[in-house]
Amino acid sequence: MPRTITIAGNWKMNKTATEAAELAKGIVQNVGRQTEVSVVVCPPFTALQTVAGEIANSSVRLGAQNVSDKPSGAYTGEVSVAMLRDLHVTHVILGHSERREYYGETDAIVNRKTLVALENALIPIVCVGETLAQREAGEEFAVIGRQIRDGLAGISPAQFEKVIIAYEPVWAIGTGKTATPAQAQDVHAFIRKELAALQGAEQARKTRILYGGSMKPDNAAALLSEADIDGGLIGGAALKVADFTALVEAGRAAAASKA
Numbered sequence: 001m002p003r004t005i006t007i008a009g010n011w012k013m014n015k016t017a018t019e020a021a022e023l024a025k026g027i028v029q030n031v032g033r034q035t036e037v038s039v040v041v042c043p044p045f046t047a048l049q050t051v052a053g054e055i056a057n058s059s060v061r062l063g064a065q066n067v068s069d070k071p072s073g074a075y076t077g078e079v080s081v082a083m084l085r086d087l088h089v090t091h092v093i094l095g096h097s098e099r100r101e102y103y104g105e106t107d108a109i110v111n112r113k114t115l116v117a118l119e120n121a122l123i124p125i126v127c128v129g130e131t132l133a134q135r136e137a138g139e140e141f142a143v144i145g146r147q148i149r150d151g152l153a154g155i156s157p158a159q160f161e162k163v164i165i166a167y168e169p170v171w172a173i174g175t176g177k178t179a180t181p182a183q184a185q186d187v188h189a190f191i192r193k194e195l196a197a198l199q200g201a202e203q204a205r206k207t208r209i210l211y212g213g214s215m216k217p218d219n220a221a222a223l224l225s226e227a228d229i230d231g232g233l234i235g236g237a238a239l240k241v242a243d244f245t246a247l248v249e250a251g252r253a254a255a256a257s258k259a
């Protein structure tokens with residue numbers, strides 16, 4: 001069985017609920033019927049409910065961009081897994097480099113959130129990736145290996161079936177600089193090897209590894225044709241209906257040629 005190609009839009013801190021409804025409507029119109037590619041949209045918390053309504057009768061799935069590692073209680077400003085589940089959220093982005101850099105998220109925090117998500121039947125999209133300085137120092141594999149081992153520690157084999165990884169080189173996010181398909185493939189193959197060491201070769205073969213970092217309609221086909229690239233986590237290009245549609249179409253073409 002080939003791995004299902006996943007195209008996920010990370011809307012970051014963009015779109016009011018009203019604007020988000022419009023974007024979601026356009027996406028549903030264009031790709032809300034197809035089922036070859038798993039399509040996920042991740043609006044900000046404030047737009048989850050509206051977007052849930054827009055995508056309700058489509059194949060598009062709903063993701064959040066973060067979640068608390070605590071179940072409930074006195075944690076001002078936090079949002080729990082139960083709150084997300086109640087809005088029909090199925091996926092959650094964890095450990096995005098912006099959370100790591102601006103909000104101090106460590107691998108230990110990412111690990112706690114991943115375990116909480118899995119215990120509550122949310123699919124975590126766990127992000128890993130090196131900074132430019134780390135790549136220039138030749139440390140990318142050491143950094144990513146540590147993020148994988150520490151971020152994904154203690155997950156049972158049954159739960160691991162749900163985990164999605166996103167490789168996002170920090171130097172490629174929002175910069176217009178994309179990793180070349182060969183550079184990305186190298187890291188994806190490395191990640192799959194690390195997953196095999198953690199969870200066994202069979203599970204590693206089944207796990208989806210998405211690429212993120214300036215993925216756009218004009219570079220998606222080349223990236224998605226690589227053996228270990230199973231989809232994309234898309235920021236900027238996910239905010240326009242036409243671009244996101246083109247990315248899903250690139251995913252469908254890749255799915256057909258990998259089948």
Ligand code: PGA
Nearest residue numbers: 173174213214234235236
């Ligand atoms: P980008 O963002 O596509 O705008 O580079 C990707 C991400 O940060 O998930």
